[in-house]
Amino acid sequence: MAGGLVALLDDVAVLARAAAASIDDIGAAAGRASIKAAGVVVDDTAVTPQYVHGLNAERELPIIRKIALGSLRNKLLIILPVILLLSQFLPWLLTPILMIGGAYLCYEGAEKIWHRVSGHAEAHASVEEALPDEKTIVTGAVRTDFILSAEIMVISLNEVASEAFVSRAIILAVVAVGITVLVYGVVGVIVKMDDVGLSLSQRSGKGVAAFGRGLVKGMPKLLTALTIVGTAAMLWVGGHIILVGTDELGFHPIYEFVHHLEEAAKEATGAVGGVVGWIVNTLGSALLGLVVGALIVLVMNLTVHRRKKPAEAH
Template identity: 60%
Template sequence: MPSGLVALLDDVAAIAKLAAASLDDVAGAAGKAGAKAAGVVIDDTAVTPRYVVGLSPDRELPIIAKIAMGSLRNKLLFLLPAALALSALAPWAITPLLMIGAAYLCFEGAEKVWEAVSGDSHADDVLEVSDPKELEDRQVGGAIRTDFILSAEIMAIALAELPAQTFWMQAAVLAAVGVAITAGVYGVVALIVKMDDIGLHLAERSASGVRALGRGLVTAMPVLLKALAIIGTAAMIWVGGGIIVHGLEVFGLETIPHIIHGAAEAAAHAVPVAGGVVEWLVGAAGAAVVGIVVGGAIVALLHLIPRKH
C-alpha cells in the first residue's frame, strides 16, 4: 500500500510537471505570437478612443466594456475556429488572407491621410445623430466591425507565427493571445478615455503638486488623442505594407522585398553604431511606402474614380 501510494504520488507529480510545462509552452508561444502582432495592437489601441467622441462621459466606460466584449466574441467565437479550420484544412490560404486584410489596413490608413490632406472627413457624421441610444449603438457597432478586421489580422499573424503544434495547443495559444490582447488593448483604452476625468479629480486636490499633475493630464489629453490618431494611421500603413511585403516573399515575388532588405542592410552598414535600429527603421519605412502605394491605389479606385462620372 505505501509503495502504491508513492507510485501514485509520483504519477501525480509527473502529470503536474507536464501540465506546468504545457502552460509554460502556451504562455511562451502566446507571447511570441502576440509580439508579432504588436503593430496591429497599436493600431487597435489608437483607433478605439474615437468611438466615444460625442458621448456622455458617464457612458464612456460602459461603451468601452461593450466594445471589449464584442472584440472578445469576435476573437473566440468566430476567428479562433476559423483560424483553426484554416490551419487544418487550408494552410495555404493563410498568407493570401493576411494580404487581403493587410490591403484593407493600408486602405484605412491611406484614406485617413487623404482626409487629412483634402479636408474631406466623415468624423463629424456622428454628431448628426440626436438620440443618445442610437448614437451609442452606432458607435459600438462601428467599433466592433472595425475590431473584427483588426482582430482577424491579429489572430492570423499569431497563427502564422506558431511553430508546428497540436490542434489543442494551437487553440490554447490563440485563445491566450486573444484574451491577453483584448484585456491589454481595452484596459489602455479605458485609461486613455478617462484621463481627463482623472486629471480633473487630481486638480481639485489640496496639494499643489497633485493639482499641477491633474491640470497637466487635462491639458495633455487633446495632444495625446491627436498623437494616437497619427500613430494609429502610421501603424495601419506600416503593418499592412509589411504583411504584403512578407506575402510577396512567400509567393516568390522577391523584387520589392529584396530592394527593401538591401536598403535596410546598406543603411545598417553605414551606421554601425546603431545598425540594428537603423536597419529596422529603414525596413519599416520601406514597408510603409508599399503600404501607402497599395492603400492609395485602393482609395483612388473607390473614391476618386467615381467622382469623375
C-alpha cells in the same frame, strides 16, 4: 493495499507534475507568441482611441467595453477556429486572406487622409459630433480590429506552428484573451486620464493640482496625436502585410527593394543600425500602404461612392 495506494499517489504526482510542466510550456509559448505580435498590439492600441475621441466622457468606457467584447468574439469565435483549420488543411490560404485584410487597412488609412485633405471631414464634423452613432462607431472599430487581430493571431500561430493541434488552440486562446485585456485596458486608461487629471486638479496640494491641470490640458493633444498615429499604423501594418505577402506568393521585387534599403541603412548607421533599419522598413511599408490605399480609394470614389451620391441627393 498500502503499496497500491503509494503507487497511485506516485502516479497522481507524476501526472500533476506533467500538467504543471504543460501549463508552464503553454504560458511560455503564449508569451513568445505575444512578444512576436507586439508591434501589431501597439498599432491596435494606437488605432482604438480615435473611435471615442470627441465623445461625451460617460460614453467612452461603455463604447470601449463593447469594442473589447467584439474584439474578443472576433479572436475566439471566428479568427481562432478559421486559422487553426486553415493551418491544418489549407495553409497556403492564410497569406492571401491576410493580404485582403491588409488592403482594407490601407484603404481605411488612405480614406481618412483623403477626407482630411479634401475637406470632407470638416464638412461632416458638426453632424458627427452632435449625433454620434454608437452602433456605427462600435461596428467600424470592431471591423478594423478584426484585421489587426487576424494578423496578431497569425503571427502568434507562426510561433507555435510546431505544437500539437490542441496545444496550438490553447496557446492561441491564451494569447487572444491576454492581448485583448492588455490593449483595451490601456485604451481605457488613456481615454480616462483627463477625468483623473480633473480629479487631481481639485486636490489641495499644489503639486498634485498642477499635475492634474497638466493632464487635463495634455490629454486632448495626446488623443489627437493617437488619432494620427492610428491612421499611420493602418498604413504601416496594412502595407507590411502586403509587402511580406507578395514576397511569400513569389513576387519578390518590392520586398527585395525595401529589404535592400533596410540593410543599406543598417550598414551606414553602425551602432544604431537596427533602429534605423526598422524605421526604413516601416516607412517603406507605410508608403506601400498609402499607394495601395489611395488606389482603392480612387476606385471606390469612381464606382461605389459615385453611385451613392445620386441616391443620397434623391
